[in-house]
Amino acid sequence: MNRKGYYGELGGMFVPEVLIRTFEELVAAFEEARDDPGFQQEYQEILSSYSCRPTPLTFARNLSEYLGGAAIYVKREDLGHTGAHKINNVMGQGLLAERMGKKRVIAETGAGQHGIATATMAARFGFQCTIYMGEVDVARQRPNVFWMEQLGAQVVSVRDGSRTLKDAMNEAFRDWATNMSDTHYVLGTASGPHPFPEMVTYFQSVIGREARAQILERAGRLPARVYACVGGGSNAMGIFSGFLHDPVELVGVEAGGKGLTSGLHASRLASGQGTVGVAQGYKTYFLQDQDGQMKGTHSIAAGLDYVGVSPILSHLRDRGRVRVEAAEDAEVLEAFSLVLRKEGLIPALESAHAFAGAFREIPEMSRQDLVIINQSGRGDKDIFTIAEALGDPGWRNFLREKAEADRA
Amino acid sequence: MLESYVRKRLLEKGILLMTHLVVGYPSLDGCREMVRAMVEAGVDLVELQIPFSEPVADGPVILRANHGALKTGITVRTCLEFAGGLASQFPIPFLVMTYYNIPFRFGLDNFARVLSEKGLYGVIVPDLPPEEAEHHVSAMRKEGLGAVFILSPETSVSRMARITETASGFVYCVARRGVTGARTRFSPEIVSYLARCRKVSPLPIAVGFGLRERADLNFLRGKADIAVIGTETIRAMEREGADGVRAFMRGLV
Ligand SMILES: Cc1ncc(COP(=O)(O)O)c(C=O)c1O
Numbered sequence: 001m002n003r004k005g006y007y008g009e010l011g012g013m014f015v016p017e018v019l020i021r022t023f024e025e026l027v028a029a030f031e032e033a034r035d036d037p038g039f040q041q042e043y044q045e046i047l048s049s050y051s052c053r054p055t056p057l058t059f060a061r062n063l064s065e066y067l068g069g070a071a072i073y074v075k076r077e078d079l080g081h082t083g084a085h086k087i088n089n090v091m092g093q094g095l096l097a098e099r100m101g102k103k104r105v106i107a108e109t110g111a112g113q114h115g116i117a118t119a120t121m122a123a124r125f126g127f128q129c130t131i132y133m134g135e136v137d138v139a140r141q142r143p144n145v146f147w148m149e150q151l152g153a154q155v156v157s158v159r160d161g162s163r164t165l166k167d168a169m170n171e172a173f174r175d176w177a178t179n180m181s182d183t184h185y186v187l188g189t190a191s192g193p194h195p196f197p198e199m200v201t202y203f204q205s206v207i208g209r210e211a212r213a214q215i216l217e218r219a220g221r222l223p224a225r226v227y228a229c230v231g232g233g234s235n236a237m238g239i240f241s242g243f244l245h246d247p248v249e250l251v252g253v254e255a256g257g258k259g260l261t262s263g264l265h266a267s268r269l270a271s272g273q274g275t276v277g278v279a280q281g282y283k284t285y286f287l288q289d290q291d292g293q294m295k296g297t298h299s300i301a302a303g304l305d306y307v308g309v310s311p312i313l314s315h316l317r318d319r320g321r322v323r324v325e326a327a328e329d330a331e332v333l334e335a336f337s338l339v340l341r342k343e344g345l346i347p348a349l350e351s352a353h354a355f356a357g358a359f360r361e362i363p364e365m366s367r368q369d370l371v372i373i374n375q376s377g378r379g380d381k382d383i384f385t386i387a388e389a390l391g392d393p394g395w396r397n398f399l400r401e402k403a404e405a406d407r408a
Numbered sequence: 409m410l411e412s413y414v415r416k417r418l419l420e421k422g423i424l425l426m427t428h429l430v431v432g433y434p435s436l437d438g439c440r441e442m443v444r445a446m447v448e449a450g451v452d453l454v455e456l457q458i459p460f461s462e463p464v465a466d467g468p469v470i471l472r473a474n475h476g477a478l479k480t481g482i483t484v485r486t487c488l489e490f491a492g493g494l495a496s497q498f499p500i501p502f503l504v505m506t507y508y509n510i511p512f513r514f515g516l517d518n519f520a521r522v523l524s525e526k527g528l529y530g531v532i533v534p535d536l537p538p539e540e541a542e543h544h545v546s547a548m549r550k551e552g553l554g555a556v557f558i559l560s561p562e563t564s565v566s567r568m569a570r571i572t573e574t575a576s577g578f579v580y581c582v583a584r585r586g587v588t589g590a591r592t593r594f595s596p597e598i599v600s601y602l603a604r605c606r607k608v609s610p611l612p613i614a615v616g617f618g619l620r621e622r623a624d625l626n627f628l629r630g631k632a633d634i635a636v637i638g639t640e641t642i643r644a645m646e647r648e649g650a651d652g653v654r655a656f657m658r659g660l661v
Binding site: 013018019020173277281293 | 514558
């Protein structure tokens with residue numbers, strides 16, 4: 001039996017026969033690239049000259065004083081090109097696609113961050129690009145749709161199922177099953193069939209490697225805890241993988257939505273409501289009903305609004321190496337505002353979950369302790385969602401006047 | 409059991425016809441009427457799809473049928489009960505087609521046992537490659553049920569050999585790349601692909617994906633044992649109900 005791509009009982013490769021050869025080729029290409037110093041060099045070169053690596057580790061002095069517990073450091077993935085950690089993975093897969101001679105890339109996207117990163121990479125590498133995005137997400141992340149289209153990508157609005165990330169992922173698989181000969185599917189998170197969980201973790205592990213070196217250099221010791229938000233699990237796996245063999249507590253924060261008993265959340269692990277199943281090509285914890293039908297999910301952050309979760313992260317949770325918490329929408333908005341006011345940082349709503357989870361615990365920690373919070377992305381893309389959630393009157397007026405001027 | 413039925417039937421007919429419907433779409437009564445029409449028109453086997461929320465190998469028509477059926481609130485148990493009812497009412501074999509999460513959540517041994525109790529002949533699971541199917545295959549084998557696996561134009565000959573060793577009943581050869589729905593153009597590439605399948609497989613071979621009309625069946629005669637009409641069956645029902653299905657099937661055979 002083939003146990004490659006398994007993490008305990010989780011993971012695997014559950015794909016239609018027509019895609020098996022494509023996956024075998026991808027596994028081989030990835031393993032070869034990983035062992036090739038030339039590829040490594042090219043990857044590092046593109047991340048530093050085209051994106052912004054290393055990203056800084058920022059000491060949040062005001063927040064640390066305000067909360068009165070551990071000293072807070074923020075890993076600044078928001079400063080990467082296109083404004084989120086997604087670019088790390090996308091550039092790696094872009095290089096891989098080029099090596100494999102592909103001419104076209106496709107991707108699913110929820111928040112639109114991964115879609116923008118992929119469209120950007122496609123422009124840079126000269127690939128054709130199609131992005132699948134659930135209709136619900138197209139509506140709430142319009143600015144990102146605009147940019148993807150300006151970058152030359154075709155954005156396909158997916159109208160089936162829950163019309164969010166999982167449905168966009170299904171549609172990308174359908175495209176790939178047809179066009180695999182010239183197309184690479186740039187899956188955006190540490191989920192999906194093998195080798196994606198391993199490969200995306202590998203490309204994101206640069207976050208943790210940097211963060212570990214930076215905190216040792218700056219503070220001379222390791223953090224007590226590292227916090228990251230968990231959608232599919234890529235930014236969390238990226239930063240956690242730098243600390244797996246250290247005495248550092250790793251804390252993932254899922255989307256608690258409107259509360260874990262409301263049915264409107266995306267907490268697969270912390271809620272205890274996720275059960276092991278097989279969908280989207282892999283085995284992991286899903287929010288599903290008795291029969292195995294996937295449930296609808298909710299989060300204020302489109303990038304966390306996903307029904308499955310990384311099999312690697314889930315396995316680490318099961319082994320007790322990672323602790324997973326959930327933060328609710330309201331608490332996340334509060335944390336978001338606090339970070340802006342105290343530090344002048346604008347986290348993405350996804351990343352604001354990591355802050356919210358950390359803020360709950362930091363006051364109880366010793367002042368001698370350090371924590372790192374992964375700011376996986378920047379929040380200006382969320383301006384429509386955030387302004388609406390905060391009920392900002394000036395913004396509402398602006399929209400109304402804009403719309404009226406447009407109509408005239 | 410499944411294989412011997414197919415072989416026996418092949419003595420009487422050049423090519424068998426298998427159709428596909430999604431249990432509960434548009435309704436259970438609607439499904440029963442469709443099956444009656446199919447049997448009257450001479451269909452040899454029927455694939456009953458237990459709907460799943462993430463039908464990743466299916467194109468728009470069957471995808472919507474899955475979601476349409478689930479919207480009625482249908483459960484897996486109800487689907488299996490209904491399938492059992494059809495098996496006792498009509499004199500042809502019924503297979504279950506579904507995505508792996510359904511039997512996985514039901515319990516693989518339990519699923520095989522219930523299928524057997526209900527008089528069903530086997531199962532097709534399009535997102536379960538043989539590498540992941542050890543338990544599934546042994547559960548099916550224990551109950552004497554067919555575990556149908558899929559071959560594709562992307563499958564190497566050595567892999568085909570391994571798959572046909574694992575499979576029982578027949579193998580399902582998808583006629584082209586992609587998902588269900590889009591029309592298949594029957595080209596010389598398909599002829600050589602089917603010849604490859606035929607040469608490797610000790611089991612009967614079914615061909616599906618994109619078959620729409622009599623000419624497609626005529627093309628396949630002599631090259632395959634079973635022609636599968638999936639999406640087009642559902643389209644005929646959506647256009648003209650069970651009578652439409654009957655007329656469409658009669659036009660095929
Ligand atoms: C800024 C940001 N953070 C986090 C996520 C969640 O994904 P993951 O869990 O893979 O890091 C997303 C997804 O779109 C995102 O855009």
